[in-house]
Amino acid sequence: MIPSSPLSTxxxxxxxxxxxxxxxxxKIRGLMPEYDYIYLGDSARCPYGPRSFEVxxxxxxxxxxxxxxxxxxxxxxxxxxxxxxxxRTIQQINLPVMDATRRxxxxxxxxxxxxxxxxxxxxxxxxATAGTIKSESYLLEIHKLSPDIxxxxxxxxxxxxxxxxxxxxxxxxxxxxxxxxxxLLDKDPMIDTIILxxxxxxxxxxxxxxxxxxxxRIIAQGEYVARSLRDYLDRHPExxxxxxxxxxxxxxxxxxxxxxxxSASIFLGRQDIKVESIALE
Numbered sequence: 001m002i003p004s005s006p007l008s009t010x011x012x013x014x015x016x017x018x019x020x021x022x023x024x025x026x027k028i029r030g031l032m033p034e035y036d037y038i039y040l041g042d043s044a045r046c047p048y049g050p051r052s053f054e055v056x057x058x059x060x061x062x063x064x065x066x067x068x069x070x071x072x073x074x075x076x077x078x079x080x081x082x083x084x085x086x087x088r089t090i091q092q093i094n095l096p097v098m099d100a101t102r103r104x105x106x107x108x109x110x111x112x113x114x115x116x117x118x119x120x121x122x123x124x125x126x127x128a129t130a131g132t133i134k135s136e137s138y139l140l141e142i143h144k145l146s147p148d149i150x151x152x153x154x155x156x157x158x159x160x161x162x163x164x165x166x167x168x169x170x171x172x173x174x175x176x177x178x179x180x181x182x183x184l185l186d187k188d189p190m191i192d193t194i195i196l197x198x199x200x201x202x203x204x205x206x207x208x209x210x211x212x213x214x215x216x217r218i219i220a221q222g223e224y225v226a227r228s229l230r231d232y233l234d235r236h237p238e239x240x241x242x243x244x245x246x247x248x249x250x251x252x253x254x255x256x257x258x259x260x261x262x263s264a265s266i267f268l269g270r271q272d273i274k275v276e277s278i279a280l281e
Contacts, residue, residue: 009244010071011036012229014078015063018046018164019263020200021078024107026268027222028076029249031230036244038070042280044254047160047199048081056131060086061094062280073242076229077106079129080197080221084108084135105241111195111221111226112141113150118217123150123190127180127208128197130155134216138197140177152191154184156198163200166263168207177204178211185213190206195219 014025025039040063048056060082068076077083083106093168098207115124126138133153142151158176162168168221185191194216196202202220212218227249234238253275260275 002274008071008073009242010073011038011063011244011248011250013037013067013070013072013075014039015060015067015075015082016041016077016079016199017048017059017081018160018200019041019260020163020198020203022264022268023199023220024078024222024225025249026075027132027226028229031223031226034136034245034247036246037249038072038252039249040067040252040278041260042254043164044259045280046150046164047129048079048085049131049155049160051081051131053085053131056081056085057089059280061090064090064094065098066278066280068099068102073102074239075102076225077104078199078225080137080199081131082106084132084137088275091271105229105232107199107221108137108141108197110225111197112138112145112221113228114219114224115142115193115195116146118219119149119193120233121190121192122146122148123152123188123192125184125188125191125194126153126197127159127184127194127201128153129160130157132197138195140227150188150190152188153197153263154180154182154187156201159204160198160200163203164263166266168203173204174211175209177207181208182210191216193217193219196221218251219222252278254278254280 012035014021064075077087087106133155139151144195162173167173261273264273
């Protein structure tokens with residue numbers, strides 16, 4: 001159990017299975033630069049997409065526990081697979097035991113909330129990991145808000161590996177990107193909006209646009225998650241008061257810190273990033 005400390009302040013935790021959540025962190029910091037953050041990437045055990053619900057839940061719970069230990073009153077699961085497979089259980093079962101004063105939020109709901117106002121054909125595609133597609137989390141969340149929208153998913157098992165290995169700009173990535181976009185549109189040619197349902201995928205955005213018809217809108221999650229978090233803190237001033245406001249950001253990884261520094265520098269366009277290696281168990 002993490003000791004409750006309702007009056008203490010601390011950084012906002014952002015967790016991902018690897019580097020992908022940096023695309024979420026970048027948008028959140030852009031909108032709310034005054035807050036403190038800790039980013040934790042479990043790159044040593046990435047990808048999460050092919051793993052079972054039980055394993056993803058256990059790994060995610062370990063990460064949430066670590067971020068709580070480091071003082072985070074609020075943790076964002078900047079990983080669609082973790083949000084799909086672990087969020088609800090952690091919120092309903094674990095938080096009351098670990099520390100009922102803290103909060104864990106995901107990235108699927110904020111993305112689903114915007115779709116009804118964007119699609120005109122009412123046909124939406126989801127490009128995501130196998131785990132996220134299998135969970136049908138996007139289908140369920142979108143239908144809670146817009147039951148008339150037709151949702152079609154396509155699992156892209158190679159895309160995370162392309163990003164994690166810094167191959168997302170290579171010519172070799174073209175085949176895998178084109179293949180899955182064509183498969184998605186073959187399933188439903190009426191799609192006019194595609195959600196990138198994995199936080200790694202914005203790094204492939206140039207190639208995704210290259211192989212996607214121009215009339216189709218492509219939705220990356222970062223700006224929607226950032227706006228949703230800002231709205232959440234506005235609606236919960238008691239939680240906002242607990243989030244430290246010093247503008248600092250700390251980066252943690254379960255793999256080599258040097259490798260993560262190199263990738264994070266590319267992702268965020270900065271060369272001053274220092275990364276600490278930690279263990280999760």
